[in-house]
Amino acid sequence: MRFFIWFENLDRRILYLLVVATLFYPLMRPLGLPVGLSETTQVAYDTIERLQPGDIALLSPSYTPGTIAENLPQTVVFARHLMKRGVRIVGVATRPDAAMFNDQVLKTWAPVYGYEYGRDYVVLPFMAGDESYIISMGRVPFSELHPVDFYGNSTVGTVVDDIKTVYDIDCVVDMLTGDSLTWYIRQLNASFGTVVTGGSTAVGVPGLMVYYASGQLSGLLGGLKGAAEYEVLANTPGTAASGMDAQSLSHLLIVFFVLIGNVAYLARRKAAEQ
Amino acid sequence: MFHKEQIPILISLTAGAIMIFDFFVKQATIANMASQALKWNIIIAAFATALGGANLLRIHSRRISRRTARWHLSVLLVASMVIYAAVGVTQGPQGVNYQFLWQNLFSPLSATMFSLNAFFIASAAVRAFRIRTIQAAILMVCAFAVMIGNTGVGVALWDGFPKSGQWVMNIVNVAGMRGIVIGAALGAMGISLRVILGLERGHLSGVE
Amino acid sequence: MQLIAGRLTHLVWFVIFTASLSFYIKRGRRIAELPIRRVAGLDALDEAIGRATEMGMGVHYTMGLQDFEAQTFASFEILRYTAGLTAKMDVPLIVSNYRPQVHPVTEEVVRGAYVLAGKPDAYQADNVRFLSDQQLAYASGVVGILERERIAANLMFGNFYAESLIFAEVGQKMGCIQVTGTANTHQLPFFTAVCDYCLIGEELYAAGAYLSRNPVQVGSLMAQDVGKLLALLFITVGTVLSSFGQKWLTDLVKK
Incomplete structure (x- = not known):
């Protein structure tokens, strides 16, 4: 529970730092992820x-x-x-x-x-x-x-x-x-x-x-x-294909944060109900 | 009052009527008038830039002369504006110095501002996507489908991820957007007609 | 004089819309008394300016990347109302402009509202500012205003693009109450996610009627509803006919 409370009050600058990391890493070391076709x-x-x-x-x-x-x-x-x-x-x-x-x-x-x-x-x-x-x-x-x-x-x-x-x-x-x-x-x-x-x-x-x-x-x-x-x-x-790895990772980071945020929100709500 | 209200309304009515007629009918004189009106619009828009520059100079020169708070930022602004304008006017946008300023100063600064969106989208998404209601849950599922479908990982894991993302964009998104677009287009049509007919006066000061 | 091919449907639509507009406007007062559904974002304008008054802080107003188009004209109505309220309550109002050609009109609207509120001397020309007609230079100018000028209410009505989220997030960070409105579908998700209130699409165009209850504006809303009903009818009938392989309606509207 303490983790969830900590997460809910997380300084947004930590999130920004993680975004920078997920953008930079694949630019330095490309992952070669597939791009698909729309x-x-x-x-x-x-x-x-x-x-x-x-x-x-x-x-x-x-x-x-x-x-x-x-x-x-x-x-x-x-x-x-x-x-x-x-x-x-x-x-x-x-x-x-x-x-x-x-x-x-x-x-x-x-x-x-x-x-x-x-x-x-x-x-x-x-x-x-x-x-x-x-x-x-x-x-x-x-x-x-x-x-x-x-x-x-x-x-x-x-x-x-x-x-x-x-x-x-x-x-x-x-x-x-x-x-x-x-x-x-x-x-x-x-x-x-x-x-x-x-x-x-x-x-x-x-x-x-x-x-x-x-x-x-x-x-x-x-x-x-x-x-x-x-x-x-x-x-x-x-240059586009090489930039896609960075974009993919940052998307995944956001998805991850949204998921954890919701688990934290639901856990807190349940605790409040109890 | 006449020159502040009636003249602008008369100009709007004339220009609007010409453009509407020209849209519907094939007639040489009207076509020529419409073409002239469009050229005037382009010329006026270009001249207005100088007007904007004059406004900036007026405000910031006053700040500098009065030594108001952060007046040194005004000095920076005026200096940048004068240098950029001088280089642009004397050499044109194809000049070496203008290109240098554009590529090495203006472009990176603009890109920096835009890149803030990467961070702001992250923090806004984390705050906004909370499953408080059933609608919020649907919203989050759709967002997940689109985001995962747009990543290389999603493509690599399962071809259903990009397909479901595209389905959300092509079907669910288009249905909602069409409703908003039709409503907004009718609203825009209503307001445009009111402006042309002089019934809309929100943009007129109404005072001498 | 000859009708241009492919414009017949446009012409019929234009005539119907104009006819219903003049019909409802002519009905005058009776129309003005008709109820308009509640638009929370417009009701929140008073609350936002009231809050700025209590805190002794200012109000910031932007029309986004405006040109002389429908959203800008709708925004002028809201600006006029806002400026009138800030004048009455002695709250500083800062308006930032993107288009140099729109700037003088904005000045006139704000000045006019101050005069009509009986406070011509309270109008400060330096508070209606042209910042830049470059999108992101304008964005940094607005961010500077939000961060430096002690703003309690950030009002954004008009044409917004990539800068919308920058404004909204910075406003949120500075603790501003934020009321927004746009018909730009691609920016709506940001405004709805981050801001306190958001006018969606046609709600922005209805602002003038909602705030003033002017018979002309309300009549125009009624004409829009007629248009919407017709559009719904065409979409429903067209979908059914197309599903059964009947293309005559589709061909007809192409004329």
């Missing part, structure tokens, strides 16, 4: 597989640097798969940081897949306006909306020229923390039938499952696990 990841993979060489995809990393642990591996794995398929990529930015992520990811992987800037991919600057910006994509000519790229050069002569209307966009791939995937679904999928897929931080997945179930969202990578699953599927090894 249905939503498989559907996202199949969506990209259906694209043909020369098709155009919007790559939209709509997150802040805070969530790079989950969203950046998703961006990398999608970008690499798109490049493998020969799909032309237009990097758009609904957040100021997004253009930096596009620049970082596309510049890194373009030489590997023989992609040439302008012809095969382009990085566009941040556009303010949030959902209004997405609405604009469907109503304002794309080249008029984006006369210059992230580097300040004209977009004339680049892949942007080939987006005459919204129907020239074959797929939108949005990685997010926030609402941007819902904007794309509402404004482009619901209005013009554009195919939308992407990845979300794990916490956003339950809310987005509604759109997946209705068929408006063609697959979804859920957090780091989704990225790890995709890395295995697309045979593009990256």
Whole structure:
């Protein structure tokens, strides 16, 4: 009983310390746990597989640097798969940081897949306006909306020229923390039938499952696990799979604490009744 | 009162009507007006950033000049803001120094803030998941199914763990979420219509 | 002028909703007297501000990562009510803003509430603060306010994302009474688990009607209920028809 009372009054900092330990240990010594395969990841993979060489995809990393642990591996794995398929990529930015992520990811992987800037991919600057910006994509000519790229050069002569209307966009791939995937679904999928897929931080997945179930969202990578699953599927090894061990152990720690907490709670309640 | 209430209402009504018409009908003039309105929105949002910066400068300059409590933090804030803005304006976000600041200062600081969630989720879960009622017990069982199903250990132990986790997410979660989403969407529609028609005045000060 | 393909159902839905909205609003006072189910979170606002008054501490209000969208407009109603109460009770109110474009409107709402409460001089412009339009920089600003400014009540109504749990846990650690509300489904679990009260989804949009009993707002609630009944009807009939292989209703709503 004394243990349970001690546990119930446990300083939260001890719990935090244990979380740090469970995160660090597997990063130092990987355990090699299996990652599994979710249905939503498989559907996202199949969506990209259906694209043909020369098709155009919007790559939209709509997150802040805070969530790079989950969203950046998703961006990398999608970008690499798109490049493998020969799909032309237009990097758009609904957040100021997004253009930096596009620049970082596309510049890194373009030489590997023989992609040439302008012809095969382009990085566009941040556009303010949030959902209004997405609405604009469907109503304002794309080249008029984006006369210059992230580097300040004209977009004339680049892949942007080939987006005459919204129907020239074959797929939108949005990685997010926030609402941007819902904007794309509402404004482009619901209005013009554009195919939308992407990845979300794990916490956003339950809310987005509604759109997946209705068929408006063609697959979804859920957090780091989704990225790890995709890395295995697309045979593009990256950082996500190695981070999964740390995530698994910290989940187990929380489950363990919740269980012990409940045993302590029930024991205390029984003692009080007696 | 006129300029504080009637003009904003008139602008909302005009812009709202244009966007609604443009959503339903194919008409070149309306489409052009909607496209202009959207561009204006993007431009105004961009200019508002400067407004926000001015507000920050006003508050913190006053704190520094009055030497209020923790005024040295205000000095740090103003200095960081001025340096970051100066580098951004002169070099653009693709500049070497801007990229350096973004990658080595801003990104790690943001990631640190976000990573606090790992600890807070742990402490919140331990506090919140107590089997006080039958509903709380169901909640905990669902949480277990999803969490264990998302771990490598769960996958390794039994393939039923990930399957049950996915079942909870695909069926139970979606059913509940749809109810909330439909209710919230109708609420959002109601409030949006009230704003467009000038019936919603919570955002208008109502005073001179 | 030609109707865009695939928008017929949207148009019918829009017309029905607008018609029921104007019908109920026109019924005026009779509608305003209709009972609205109790929303504990809104009743708790008075308690939270009362507690801050007794403790001689402040109230913090955030609308989350707001832009000019429905949740923000709903939150303005609650902010106006809160600011009116804090003005009457002489409790300091700190409002932290994320979007620079929303900031001046927030200032006006708070100032207006102070003027209407007869305390224009008590309004302090420096207490309505724009912090940052970067999510986690904003989060650290709010955490700083909660930890340093002697806050007894932390009120969070609007659009929240990953920062919600950070705010809620820090508020809990500082011993604040926390009343929250959001329509962001992914943040609801955190608010319900950690905070004292939470408005779920549409409850946030009903706040204006609940607090003011204004006939327009209550009428709008009635129109929402009509919409909900119609949605329920379509879902039930559609499910039954689809189960028996009948797709005509599904095809009809796609028009």
